[in-house]
Amino acid sequence: MKEPEAKPAKKTPAKRIEEPEDDYDDYGDEPEEPRRKRSGGKKTVLIIVIVLAVLAAGAAAGGYAVRASNKIFPNVTINGTDVGGMTVAEAAGALKGDDQSSWENAAVTVVLPAGCQITVNAKQAGAAKSPEDTAQAAYEYGRDGELYSGLYKYLKCSFSGANVSADASQLDESYIKQQIKTGVDAMKDALSNETYNLDTDKKTLSIVKGAGSVTLDEDEIYKMICDALAAGNYSQIEYQYKTSDASDSFDMQKLHDEVFKEAKDASYDTASGKVTESVTGVDFDVAEAQKLYDAAAAGDTVEIPVTVTEPKINSDDLGDKLFADKLGTQTTSFKSSGSNRVNNIALAAKKIDGVILNPGEEFSYNGTVGQRTESAGFKKAGAYANGKVVQELGGGICQVSSTLYCSVLYANLEITDRTCHYFPVDYLPAGLDATVSWKSPDFKFKNNRDYPIKISAKCDTSKKTLTVEIWGINVDGSYVEMKYSTWKFYDSKYPTVALGYKATTYRNLFDKDGKLISSTKEASSTYHYHQENIAYPSATPNTTPTPKPAATPTPAPAAPTPSPEATLPVIDLPASTSTAEAQ
Numbered sequence: 001m002k003e004p005e006a007k008p009a010k011k012t013p014a015k016r017i018e019e020p021e022d023d024y025d026d027y028g029d030e031p032e033e034p035r036r037k038r039s040g041g042k043k044t045v046l047i048i049v050i051v052l053a054v055l056a057a058g059a060a061a062g063g064y065a066v067r068a069s070n071k072i073f074p075n076v077t078i079n080g081t082d083v084g085g086m087t088v089a090e091a092a093g094a095l096k097g098d099d100q101s102s103w104e105n106a107a108v109t110v111v112l113p114a115g116c117q118i119t120v121n122a123k124q125a126g127a128a129k130s131p132e133d134t135a136q137a138a139y140e141y142g143r144d145g146e147l148y149s150g151l152y153k154y155l156k157c158s159f160s161g162a163n164v165s166a167d168a169s170q171l172d173e174s175y176i177k178q179q180i181k182t183g184v185d186a187m188k189d190a191l192s193n194e195t196y197n198l199d200t201d202k203k204t205l206s207i208v209k210g211a212g213s214v215t216l217d218e219d220e221i222y223k224m225i226c227d228a229l230a231a232g233n234y235s236q237i238e239y240q241y242k243t244s245d246a247s248d249s250f251d252m253q254k255l256h257d258e259v260f261k262e263a264k265d266a267s268y269d270t271a272s273g274k275v276t277e278s279v280t281g282v283d284f285d286v287a288e289a290q291k292l293y294d295a296a297a298a299g300d301t302v303e304i305p306v307t308v309t310e311p312k313i314n315s316d317d318l319g320d321k322l323f324a325d326k327l328g329t330q331t332t333s334f335k336s337s338g339s340n341r342v343n344n345i346a347l348a349a350k351k352i353d354g355v356i357l358n359p360g361e362e363f364s365y366n367g368t369v370g371q372r373t374e375s376a377g378f379k380k381a382g383a384y385a386n387g388k389v390v391q392e393l394g395g396g397i398c399q400v401s402s403t404l405y406c407s408v409l410y411a412n413l414e415i416t417d418r419t420c421h422y423f424p425v426d427y428l429p430a431g432l433d434a435t436v437s438w439k440s441p442d443f444k445f446k447n448n449r450d451y452p453i454k455i456s457a458k459c460d461t462s463k464k465t466l467t468v469e470i471w472g473i474n475v476d477g478s479y480v481e482m483k484y485s486t487w488k489f490y491d492s493k494y495p496t497v498a499l500g501y502k503a504t505t506y507r508n509l510f511d512k513d514g515k516l517i518s519s520t521k522e523a524s525s526t527y528h529y530h531q532e533n534i535a536y537p538s539a540t541p542n543t544t545p546t547p548k549p550a551a552t553p554t555p556a557p558a559a560p561t562p563s564p565e566a567t568l569p570v571i572d573l574p575a576s577t578s579t580a581e582a583q
Contacts, residue, residue, distance in 0.1 A: 072139050073154050075161030078232070083138050084157070091135035106234040108225050110183065112216075113208060113241060113299045115197060118183030120225050126172045127229035138164045163231075176225055180218055198259060198306070200280055205259060205289075205304040209296045210250070216241055241299075252290045259284070259306075265313035267358045268322065268452040275319045281309030312450055313359070318473075323454045325474035328410030331467040332403045332427040334396070341381040341396035342461055344372075348397040349457040349466060352404065356454045357447040362416060363455075365401050365436050365443040372397065372438060384423055398435050399427060400457065401443045403468045405434035408445045409507060409522065410480045411453070411470035417444035420525035430503035431484045431525045450475065477512025482522070489526070497536055500528040 074084040083091035106122040141164050196207040224237055263281030284306040296302045351369045372378040372394025381395030418434045419441035425433050434443040447453050453472040484505045491497040505522040
């Protein structure tokens with residue numbers, strides 16, 4: 001049986017899909033991509049925006065964080081000092097260092113010809129501030145802009161560092177240029193006048209050989225100074241200048257006449273009471289100096305060797321040490337003297353007190369005390385005249401001259417005129433006295449030391465003592481001890497009768513350590529006994545007496561050396577019958 005044919009399915013009419021209107025025309029334009037693809041692109045953009053926003057927020061946060069810190073950015077230096085990571089106080093302390101005022105004295109110098117230079121003080125130029133202000137400026141570096149800028153500078157400091165220094169725009173242009181002008185003008189003046197500089201320490205005379213012209217670029221110098229200030233390079237800058245030969249010849253003899261000085265020692269001006277200035281001697285070989293000058297190029301500094309002679313007595317040394325050392329002293333007593341003799345001793349002591357002798361000057365006792373007259377205040381007292389005791393104006397003043405003589409010996413000064421008494425005195429050992437009379441004999445001595453000396457004479461009328469001192473400068477610490485020996489001399493007719501005695505004194509000089517330097521015979525003295533003290537034989541002598549040979553002069557036992565600081569003992573010799581003495 002034949003199968004029935006299947007019937008075709010019933011067709012359902014398809015629904016028409018409404019396409020959205022678009023701008024495509026009928027001429028083959030490509031259709032738009034599906035919507036899902038366009039939405040993916042927007043997501044990418046959105047993600048980028050979000051990332052950038054996050055980064056921006058992070059950068060802002062980072063900028064805020066570094067700005068909020070109380071520490072200076074890392075690797076920040078100020079004029080070579082690393083202050084990175086420090087607080088403002090720590091950085092200020094590091095900038096101060098040991099010298100609290102170094103920043104005030106910092107300067108840039110530019111060397112010019114003729115020994116001249118340009119000096120620019122960094123503080124006055126606006127390049128140097130106080131350590132506190134500079135540290136604050138370093139802290140504010142990177143914090144004076146936006147947050148992003150601060151973060152950028154922080155990162156830059158972290159990797160490459162930063163030098164916080166003066167900005168050229170902050171510098172005082174007028175001050176710097178004025179300093180340049182001052183230095184250049186001084187150089188031009190020096191070159192035109194060919195001035196010199198004498199250095200006695202280096203023993204040189206410096207003179208710049210004149211130049212017809214010197215080429216300087218002041219703008220270039222200004223830039224060099226600004227760069228140095230900005231970099232904190234406070235030092236000396238060598239500027240390369242140009243010169244041309246000078247046409248004029250130089251008068252070397254004229255320079256010699258101007259420079260030459262003869263050495264002169266300082267001294268004490270007795271009139272003004274002040275120390276005169278010492279002079280350092282200067283000299284040089286004119287012919288040799290001319291050769292050095294001719295061989296030099298224009299603008300060169302010619303160094304001429306000079307001979308420097310220092311004075312033996314320097315003004316400063318003399319002023320500081322003047323009359324500081326007691327060179328010699330002697331004290332004597334006049335306890336048995338009457339009032340007139342005490343008056344004369346006190347008056348003579350007052351006249352020599354304070355007398356000053358410069359090196360080489362000579363002292364005269366008669367010239368200083370003057371003639372003994374009643375109008376001068378002297379009174380009559382016992383004195384020796386022609387071997388007799390008399391009353392005479394000024395009796396007693398020989399004790400002053402004798403005490404002075406002894407003090408002068410201890411001061412190791414040169415005696416130029418001294419006469420011993422005819423009769424022995426009872427206030428000093430043998431050979432240490434000096435008699436005077438108007439106008440002779442006189443007592444004189446010379447200051448043969450290198451420094452001035454001063455006499456001090458003090459009379460204590462209550463204790464009846466006289467002290468004479470010599471003051472000056474004891475350069476080497478040396479001192480003097482006096483030694484003496486005595487022996488009798490006899491009558492030629494009566495060999496057993498002693499008429500007096502003789503004495504020889506020696507000046508022994510020792511160094512500061514007590515080592516004998518020299519022993520010099522100082523003087524020979526002869527003293528006579530008073531007539532009433534000479535013991536002549538009462539019986540008539542034999543017609544042919546056997547004369548007793550005169551004793552050979554034999555040194556007496558060493559007497560104790562008089563101490564410069566103590567009163568000398570009276571020697572055991574026949575005493576005079578009067579307290580008077582020869583003038």
